[in-house]
Amino acid sequence: MDAPQYKRCHLILAWMLLQLCYEAAECLTMTEIKIPKHIMRHEDAALGCKFDLDGESLYSVKWYKDGFEFYRYVPRDMPPGQVFPLPGVDVELQNSTDVVVVLRSVSLQSTGRYRCEVSGEAPSFQTVSGHEDMIVVVTPKHGPQITGGQPRYQIGDMVRVNCTSAASKPVCHLSWLINGMHANRSLLRPYEPLTVGREGLEVARLGLEFRVRG
Structure with a gap:
């Protein structure tokens, strides 16, 4: 049986099944x-x-x-x-x-x-x-924690801080804000999530690095 005849048989069979379903x-x-x-x-x-x-x-x-x-x-x-x-x-x-x-x-x-x-x-x-x-x-048990910061900085000092989420699934999305504005992407230091515990929960980390200006 050639291809056109094969396709035609399939179409006829499908039509017959639809008719049977409709009539019954x-x-x-x-x-x-x-x-x-x-x-x-x-x-x-x-x-x-x-x-x-x-x-x-x-x-x-x-x-x-x-x-x-x-x-x-x-x-x-x-x-x-x-x-x-x-x-x-x-x-x-x-x-x-x-x-x-x-x-x-x-x-x-x-x-x-x-x-x-x-x-x-x-x-x-x-x-x-x-x-x-x-x-x-699985939601995080508490808010993100910031580490590495100093109480005071002088002009010209380098600021290097990290933000770490609590374990969750799926992994949290972190953002840095400076004076209420989202930090420029060039200042961010992304890290791969950490997998912790037997259940494979994930910890998100995001660094921020910039020099203090006057």
């Missing part, structure tokens, strides 16, 4: 994926998955993180909910259903891509899916 009025569709884009560490996360069966019966709802299944809901099973162990994913089974999954006390390992997959019953076994990314955030 049983098109399973995903209507909403609701996953927090950012969430604080130790908070509970509610992952929502809404769909329209449009006349079909529900066969299963499956949830994946980074391609690995961690929760499955099958109405005909007893109990219908089932959990599969996965690092960073602690499912609160008693509060999870076919349309929502609750993750208990998320950690940095909970960061990733979450996908909901919904399948209809036989004979069609139509399947739809949707995904969103979730990032777990």
Whole structure:
């Protein structure tokens, strides 16, 4: 079969499937994926998955993180909910259903891509899916600290100071202001973030260097 005939067959097949779906009025569709884009560490996360069966019966709802299944809901099973162990994913089974999954006390390992997959019953076994990314955030415990400064300077003295943030995830963005104005880029001395602790939190550092003028 040459290329034009092959493409034509594919188009005809796609058209027939659309017609079948339209005539049967049983098109399973995903209507909403609701996953927090950012969430604080130790908070509970509610992952929502809404769909329209449009006349079909529900066969299963499956949830994946980074391609690995961690929760499955099958109405005909007893109990219908089932959990599969996965690092960073602690499912609160008693509060999870076919349309929502609750993750208990998320950690940095909970960061990733979450996908909901919904399948209809036989004979069609139509399947739809949707995904969103979730990032777990750790805020710094205190404000940035300035080191290296002197109480007094004279004209001509060199000022060399550093600003260091507390550990966080993602890393903080630091800025220097002189008399309420952002310092010129040429005066800044950027450093690579430091990674600290077992969780890999990051510490931001930014130096400032200039000569005192009259």
